[in-house]
């Protein structure tokens with residue numbers, strides 16, 4: 308008589324969309340421990356929940372480092388993150404232990420590109436200021452010189468990181484009449500570049516020639532603090548910076564200086580350091596800085612798709628099968 312298979316132990320570090328949870332629960336191969344809250348799991352609860360687990364379903368807010376991996380113990384074989392970014396994972400430590408990692412590329416590309424375009428337009432056409440003026444009585448009449456901004460028509464757009472999301476942003480911006488796309492990265496990417504006729508240039512050229520600069524790169528030691536005072540000094544005074552990658556790609560003290568001294572025109576940030584940005588942070592006092600709370604992928608359909616993909620990655624890993632989206636390490 309066949310022995311009943313022992314259920315594997317999984318820890319889910321947050322309340323997730325029902326679709327993703329159902330996929331895990333209905334697979335019938337694991338018991339699920341969960342931090343059942345919309346707020347991030349505390350370090351203490353994560354250390355407790357992960358003990359003895361075979362699989363971890365985590366978020367970009369969970370720092371998965373040596374201490375967590377030690378607490379998990381030797382059972383842990385799969386980490387599945389509900390994100391495409393993986394800078395919260397200590398990959399060296401993970402690799403050393405032979406743990407496989409699943410992540411969620413592609414399913415969030417369109418939503419994140421769309422939000423980046425929305426942030427660009429909100430920043431360049433000063434939508435937050437305009438709405439505020441309507442509410443506070445500052446709108447006295449139509450005025451030729453009031454609340455003017457910068458348009459995309461005939462502009463040069465520079466994209467730092469022409470990856471999945473970078474390309475999707477360029478494709479969405481093209482119909483606005485952008486004249487030139489520039490991009491930079493570790494090497495030229497002729498295939499995506501051809502789709503939007505983008506020119507590969509060094510970072511300095513991109514900084515000095517672009518009217519709009521969009522950060523859509525991954526966060527690595529090389530991109531950390533990439534946008535600093537030297538970078539801002541090269542930008543046009545009329546240029547606008549948009550960041551939907553990771554907050555730490557930008558040096559925020561230098562950005563504040565650049566925005567308050569007229570070195571650059573404006574900035575729109577979907578990501579900051581820290582997150583959340585304290586409500587008394589100097590950047591929040593500026594009219595020419597629009598800050599969003601990291602909502603790039605926040606559409607219902609996208610978050611559902613991410614949750615199911617992350618569940619399927621975890622389940623495939625637990626079964627020793629190829630994952631739908633496994634991170635190559």
Ligand code: NDP
Pocket residue numbers: 391392393412413415419467468469470471472473491492493494495496523524525526527529530551552553577578601602603604
């Ligand atoms: P990809 O891997 O497709 O793209 C990453 C890009 O980063 C590549 O084009 C790569 O270019 C570029 N890059 C890496 N190193 C450098 C460098 N040193 N200088 C310049 N560019 C560099 O990932 P995705 O497009 O799917 O996602 C990109 C990032 O967006 C994620 O890592 C995540 O941090 C962020 N993100 C943010 C979201 C939000 O809610 N705001 C939502 C989703 C993602 P190359 O290889 O040619 O160097």
Ligand code: DGY
Pocket residue numbers: 367389390391392393415603604
């Ligand atoms: C990611 O996936 O890396 C984003 O930051 C959130 O969707």
